[in-house]
Amino acid sequence: MVGASRSLVLRTLLLWAALETVAAWQVRTADGSPLVLSWLRALLEPVAWFAGRGGDLAGDVGRGAGDLRRVVVDNRQLRLELEALRARDLLLSEDLAAQRELRLLARDGALFSANAIAARCVFRDLSAGTMEVRTATEVQVRRDAPAVTAGGLVGRVVRSEGRRHWLQLITHQAAAAAVQTPDAEVQGLVLGGGGTLSVAYVPRQARLERETVLLSSGGDGIFPPGIPTAKVVRIRETSEPFLEIGAVPTADLQSVRVVLLLPEWSRRGG
Amino acid sequence: MLSRWTIPVLLTLAAQRLLGLPGLPAWAADPLLPAVWIVAAALRSRDRPWPLAALLIGLAWDLVLEPVVGPGGIAWSAAALALNGLAGVVADRSPKAWAGFGVTAAVLVTLVHHLAVLPLGLGSSLSAAQVLRTAVFTGAWCGLVGLFFALELPQRWRTLRARRLR
Numbered sequence: 549m550v551g552a553s554r555s556l557v558l559r560t561l562l563l564w565a566a567l568e569t570v571a572a573w574q575v576r577t578a579d580g581s582p583l584v585l586s587w588l589r590a591l592l593e594p595v596a597w598f599a600g601r602g603g604d605l606a607g608d609v610g611r612g613a614g615d616l617r618r619v620v621v622d623n624r625q626l627r628l629e630l631e632a633l634r635a636r637d638l639l640l641s642e643d644l645a646a647q648r649e650l651r652l653l654a655r656d657g658a659l660f661s662a663n664a665i666a667a668r669c670v671f672r673d674l675s676a677g678t679m680e681v682r683t684a685t686e687v688q689v690r691r692d693a694p695a696v697t698a699g700g701l702v703g704r705v706v707r708s709e710g711r712r713h714w715l716q717l718i719t720h721q722a723a724a725a726a727v728q729t730p731d732a733e734v735q736g737l738v739l740g741g742g743g744t745l746s747v748a749y750v751p752r753q754a755r756l757e758r759e760t761v762l763l764s765s766g767g768d769g770i771f772p773p774g775i776p777t778a779k780v781v782r783i784r785e786t787s788e789p790f791l792e793i794g795a796v797p798t799a800d801l802q803s804v805r806v807v808l809l810l811p812e813w814s815r816r817g818g
Numbered sequence: 819m820l821s822r823w824t825i826p827v828l829l830t831l832a833a834q835r836l837l838g839l840p841g842l843p844a845w846a847a848d849p850l851l852p853a854v855w856i857v858a859a860a861l862r863s864r865d866r867p868w869p870l871a872a873l874l875i876g877l878a879w880d881l882v883l884e885p886v887v888g889p890g891g892i893a894w895s896a897a898a899l900a901l902n903g904l905a906g907v908v909a910d911r912s913p914k915a916w917a918g919f920g921v922t923a924a925v926l927v928t929l930v931h932h933l934a935v936l937p938l939g940l941g942s943s944l945s946a947a948q949v950l951r952t953a954v955f956t957g958a959w960c961g962l963v964g965l966f967f968a969l970e971l972p973q974r975w976r977t978l979r980a981r982r983l984r
Contacts, residue, residue: 560899563873564892568934571888575938583938
């Protein structure tokens, strides 16, 4: 009974809807089209609007994805450029620092002959006590030619090949340099000891203080005299006839960038 | 049933159209003459007819009196459904019931027709006075018909003729 009543209501409602549609088909709008078409348009317009918005949204998402991809690529490229610029900046800073060192060296250039050769440090191993430097042009540097920097003595040339030159630092285990105090009252021999130096053969009665800068004396026949070589950091008396003296290089071997190779000093000095 | 009532329904529709002729009073077209058929179907018919007949009356009403066909079918069938439901709960079949059913039918037809025409943009207007006049006149018309059946005038007329023939 209830089902039949529902069916009756449903059929009646459908019939009414059909009749209303028929009536709307007979009514014309201002543009002459049936009213039912404008109803259909009104019904479909939200759907079309949503569909259009969905299309726009999809397009926006697509464009956003494309833009994001481009941004990512640009970002990557910019990062690379930034890294390149940083590297270039580092190189320029390095070059600038090298130029400063070179200027400091030039200030003291009067000490050396005009044949001094500037070389750029490209590699150093402080624990091994070696350094590789490169000159601007191919030049043959004689073995044992001293290498100095603005801070002081660096070492000596042990091998030269074209633009590449290998140095033995004064901190090398086998390195040695004759030194003296600035007033030349105390003399000794600086010996390499890995990262540090020791000063040997200084008599116990010698008047020597910490922070004293020892200059090369030229007594070893390798290094020219008057070059700052080591600074005394520790003095200790032992039972031996000589003082036990610890020192550090006056040159900052860790950050040295430019060195001067002095192949001709002995001739001028000699 | 449909064929039996077709001509009387068409006659009431024709009368309804005549009531709207120029020269007649403005209120003359207010009563809904065909309403008596759905009232009679609700009050006198033993079976509950599906409002197809009312639907056809409404479509005919549209064809004769309205600019578009369709809203009349909705309005008249809705009124017929309501009257059928009302007849199920109202036991009175007196002329007053006829009048009340006529009022109900008139109000329903007028309101539903207005609602059905509203989305079509045909500029249908509706006022309470118009609804009231239509309801009153239609109720009076249906009450008259109910009174006609209550007085059993046809049967009395047939009895009177039989006596004269003797």
